[in-house]
Amino acid sequence: MIDSLLHALVWILLVGGAAFCVIGAVGMLRLPDFYTRTHAATLPDTLGAGMILLGLMLQSGLNLPLLGEGASLRIGDGNTLVTLKLLTLLLFLLATGPASTHALVKAAYARGIRWNQASPQDDSSDSKHADPD
Amino acid sequence: MYAAALLGVLVTMVIELILASRGPTVFDRILAVNTFGTMTILLIALCGYHFGRPDFMDLALIYALLNFIGSVAVAKFSRFGNLARDHRRHASGEDPNP
Numbered sequence: 001m002i003d004s005l006l007h008a009l010v011w012i013l014l015v016g017g018a019a020f021c022v023i024g025a026v027g028m029l030r031l032p033d034f035y036t037r038t039h040a041a042t043l044p045d046t047l048g049a050g051m052i053l054l055g056l057m058l059q060s061g062l063n064l065p066l067l068g069e070g071a072s073l074r075i076g077d078g079n080t081l082v083t084l085k086l087l088t089l090l091l092f093l094l095a096t097g098p099a100s101t102h103a104l105v106k107a108a109y110a111r112g113i114r115w116n117q118a119s120p121q122d123d124s125s126d127s128k129h130a131d132p133d
Numbered sequence: 134m135y136a137a138a139l140l141g142v143l144v145t146m147v148i149e150l151i152l153a154s155r156g157p158t159v160f161d162r163i164l165a166v167n168t169f170g171t172m173t174i175l176l177i178a179l180c181g182y183h184f185g186r187p188d189f190m191d192l193a194l195i196y197a198l199l200n201f202i203g204s205v206a207v208a209k210f211s212r213f214g215n216l217a218r219d220h221r222r223h224a225s226g227e228d229p230n231p
Contacts, residue, residue, distance in 0.1 A: 011134055014179075018141025021172065025148035028168070034160055041168050044145060052138060052175050060187060085190040086178070089197055093171065096201040100167060103205050107212035108160040 006058060006076060013055030021048035034113050038101055045097035053090040057083050135183040142179060146172045163207050170200030 020043055027040030060083045061076020149172065152165035174193045181189030210216050 014134060014138040015141070017175075018138040018145075021145040021175070022141050022148075025145040025152075025168070028152055028165065029148060034158060034164075037161060038164060041164050044168055045171050048145075049171055049175055052142075053178065055138075056178055056182060059182065079187060082187045082190055085194065089174065089178070089190065089194055092194070092197050092201075093174070096197070097171065100201055100204040100208070101164075103208040104160060104163055104167070107208040108158070110212050111160075113158060113160060 006061075010055045010059045013051045013058065017048045017051030017053075017055065020044065020051060024048060033115060034108055035105065035115060038105055042098070042101060045101070046094065049093050049097075050090060053086050053093070057086045057090070060086065135179050139176070139179050139183060142172050142175050146176070159211060163204060163211070167200065167204045170196065170204070174200070 024040050024043030024045075027043065028037050031037050031040050059076055060079040062073060062083060063075075063078035063080050064073045066073045146169060149165045149169040153162050153169065156162045156165060174196050177189050177193040177196060181187045181193075206216060
């Protein structure tokens, strides 16, 4: 019972995370300028990666000898080391994804990229879809 | 189960490659490559489970470290034109960020 529930939860998390990755990539294809594309790019970085890694953590599970040798707390595959590695990876991704996107946006702003404008140098070629209205 | 998630991650990687080759400015390309790196991490993790060897997580950790260092280094280079620049000395007078 608890195993099938865990299996269903892993399914939902993995497929949902992959769907969020694809939605973020399609948003990066379709949004008009650089800053809105960074908004779409945060979706695979945080929610997609978070859901997929959380699903893999639930799948690898825990095996903790809390109640003595015979009766250990065991969830999923019981692979505690892989779960800890996945947790480290998830915390690292959640800390560094927004930080690197922030550094990138500050660099783009310092180089003169503005809203609804594809490139600061060649206004002529991209001005037809740079009009906000 | 893992194959479905792998398919979604691979589709995302193909779209990111299209974006990295298309993007009008260099920052769009960096953004696409950054997301491509995150997708590489997820691909390695899911491949480890799909082929029954979850020990691949070490490789995913190394890729996460390299992805962050690389994207921050490229952002700093494209902002200052120099990776060895000392911000604290130069930030007062000639910082291009208003």
